[in-house]
Amino acid sequence: MIKFFIVLFSGLTLLSGYYTFNDIGLQDTNFSESIRSGSGGTSGYRHGK
């Protein structure tokens, strides 16, 4: 049973390493034009402060 968990967790660690060192999913999303040009982007109540 220990061997099974070692293999499983090694797989998880390698997968994490692959995702980490290839920066997969770690970029901030490119901001879309429609949101950027509108009045959004900040929470509305903040504008009143």
Place this chain on the structure above:
Amino acid sequence: MSIQALTCPNCGGSIDILGGGRQVVSLTCKYCGCVLDAEDDFKILAQFKKVKIPPSPFRIGMQGEIKGVKFTIIGMVAYSCSVGRTTGEDTWIDFMLFSPTHGYAWLSYEEGVLIFSRRTRSIPSQNMPRLSPKEKLVFEGKTYKFYESYFAYVTFVQGELTWVARKNDRVYIFEAIRPPFGLSLERTKNESEYSISEYLKAKDVYESFGVSREVSEGFHPLKPFSAPLLKAFSSVSAVFMAISAVIILFILIYKSGTTVREDFFSTRSRQINFHIDNPKHLVELEINTNVNNSWVYYDISVIDEHNEEVYSLGKEISYYHGYEGGESWSEGSRQTSAFFKVSKAGDYLLLFNAPENRHSVATQVIIKEGVIRPYYFVWLLIFFFAASTLYVIRYASYQAKLWKHLQDDDDD
């Protein structure tokens, strides 16, 4: 072992004699419950009237092997406990075992749990009745913990016994545990006897005695804590938790990036030139401001050498704090970061624009290249930490259950 026949002087029913050795002093008629004196012409000593046989998968006459010794069940005594005992069921059965070569022993059956016991002539160094729960007791080089004491009453007797048992005979029992072993003192008006007990794997005993019915085991203080799957899971998790922590530290120390440009401005818009040599990993944009109970919203664009926008982002930075209802509060942060990638090395232009801001905000921008984020390993670390604690939590839960009677006593 041969079985002889005898007739009950009370009801005329046949009584099987299992030949349970010279020390047998009483026999019980299974039809009328009369206890007969084996040493005095089978005179009637007592009678268990209208008492039903307590349910169990064993019966008198069964033979099986325990710890490599072949035993025959020659008698049984059922007990019911009263004051003091707080674990297990209220009743249990002690089966008297006999081996021509190894003498007498007991097989206790309670909630599907089987305990094997033998009398011992050794006496522990401490006086058991004076011990408190959890107090240590050394016996034959092994350390036990005193567990509990209680009164037990005889409710049923059958077969051959090495003493005369009468209904409602009272025994004061003191127990110490060292799972799977136990030490008990049984004290009656006339004598005190010590016994060494051991929890048995029920399946092995059932197979040996030819019991086909599977009985699920309940909780018993001598049943050792066992969770091999969870133990393996938690142990391996602990190792991988350490590995994840080392990887995170390595990334934070050696892979947190190199600063390629640092800039400071207080205007509503700004253009910052920077050069990237290492496009393989992330570029980090760190933004620090002096917002104070206010906010700033930046439109951010990254333009490459061909004047094309390769990345764009909107970032709000807000920080509010105050004192309300006797407590300080704050929300938001003066600092934020953005991570992006560029496809190739070269010169880039960073455009900052705060179109909605009425006032200028002092802003510091730090650009780093070759940044690796340990995001996935942080989640892995959290997962392995949680997994590694499961076994400890389960063991703590077992200990709490084992010593629950102390809590109950305190509550009373």
